[in-house]
Amino acid sequence: MEFTLLDTSLDFNSRTLRVHDEVLKQEAQSNFIGLGGDMPPNTEAGDLGEELKRLSGENKKLREMLTAMCDKYNNLRNQLMEYMSKLHNNCNATGSRKRKAEKTSTTTTPNNNLLDAHFNGINSESSSSDEDSSCKKSRVDDQHIKAKNSTVYVRTTGGSDTTLIVKDGYQWRKYGQKVTRDNPYPRAYFKCSFAPTCPVKKKVQRSVNDMSIIVATYEGEHNHSKVLEGGGSALNLISTDQPKTLLVNGNEKMSSAVGHSHKQPDFHKLLIEKMASSLTKDPNFKAALAAALSGKKPST
DNA sequence: CGCCTTTGACCGGCGC
DNA sequence: GCGCCGGTCAAAGGCG
Numbered sequence: 001m002e003f004t005l006l007d008t009s010l011d012f013n014s015r016t017l018r019v020h021d022e023v024l025k026q027e028a029q030s031n032f033i034g035l036g037g038d039m040p041p042n043t044e045a046g047d048l049g050e051e052l053k054r055l056s057g058e059n060k061k062l063r064e065m066l067t068a069m070c071d072k073y074n075n076l077r078n079q080l081m082e083y084m085s086k087l088h089n090n091c092n093a094t095g096s097r098k099r100k101a102e103k104t105s106t107t108t109t110p111n112n113n114l115l116d117a118h119f120n121g122i123n124s125e126s127s128s129s130d131e132d133s134s135c136k137k138s139r140v141d142d143q144h145i146k147a148k149n150s151t152v153y154v155r156t157t158g159g160s161d162t163t164l165i166v167k168d169g170y171q172w173r174k175y176g177q178k179v180t181r182d183n184p185y186p187r188a189y190f191k192c193s194f195a196p197t198c199p200v201k202k203k204v205q206r207s208v209n210d211m212s213i214i215v216a217t218y219e220g221e222h223n224h225s226k227v228l229e230g231g232g233s234a235l236n237l238i239s240t241d242q243p244k245t246l247l248v249n250g251n252e253k254m255s256s257a258v259g260h261s262h263k264q265p266d267f268h269k270l271l272i273e274k275m276a277s278s279l280t281k282d283p284n285f286k287a288a289l290a291a292a293l294s295g296k297k298p299s300t
Numbered sequence: 301c302g303c304c305t306t307t308g309a310c311c312g313g314c315g316c
Numbered sequence: 317g318c319g320c321c322g323g324t325c326a327a328a329g330g331c332g
Binding site for chain 2: 317318319320321322323324325326327328329330331332
């Protein structure tokens with residue numbers, strides 16, 4: 001987790017240094033213009049010029065240090081990845097306990113793939129650094145789950161926030177909560193409740209390392225489009241000032257917003273339109289419909 | 301009143 | 317077969 005954020009902050013700092021450099025140059029130039037455009041050798045403008053040179057040199061040194069730090073960071077990250085890979089293989093070789101979840105093959109939505117790409121570093125880190133040196137079964141299982149499912153990591157805006165609401169643009173119904181062995185924080189189970197036939201489920205649990213991070217694991221693929229226009233805002237936050245980090249406002253309950261939408265007179269119409277839209281995108285449905293219209297049985 | 305969350309009970313897979 | 321564990325069910329209560 002820290003690696004990803006470090007990456008961002010390093011890049012940010014590098015850009016900041018460049019910006020400071022430009023600002024200093026512009027300030028110096030404007031001062032020179034204000035003093036007549038030329039830079040007399042023994043004036044205040046001259047001092048500014050020397051100050052500019054000194055700061056530029058300092059910025060250059062800082063950039064070099066930053067570059068070196070980035071290189072070291074990348075090397076360390078690569079080493080960690082290799083180590084994790086070896087550790088994972090060793091765990092599998094010793095015969096880990098494989099549970100039901102490991103067998104389930106799931107699909108991922110495009111948005112979730114995007115998020116996975118953003119949080120690849122987190123995925124390795126969060127499942128490895130929290131426990132003893134021993135290779136625990138549960139950890140291996142968790143890695144398998146996260147590798148096969150779409151896992152999204154969400155940083156909450158409040159550290160004391162105890163809710164597990166992740167605004168991802170879909171409508172979810174909580175059907176269970178469980179405290180698992182390897183994490184003191186409860187794991188919540190959600191089903192997609194927008195369409196009755198939608199098979200998607202998600203598990204939401206706080207990270208054992210950092211309780212401000214929520215880990216959401218999605219299983220299945222939505223057979224409908226997104227429900228809440230505003231609910232998709234969480235995903236859009238990837239491209240804001242806080243890249244690779246989603247924000248969750250613990251005070252906002254998506255289900256409450258959905259509850260209101262149910263009371264709107266146009267909701268049923270919207271529901272029908274959404275379902276029709278999703279069905280027309282389903283090739284199986286198209287085939288079945290074509291077969292029904294032509295009086296033949298659909299080939300499955 | 302309808303939908304939601306909560307939560308204890310239950311079920312089934314897995315290792316021993 | 318037994319116990320552990322994660323996942324699911326369903327009744328009860330809350331909320332708008």
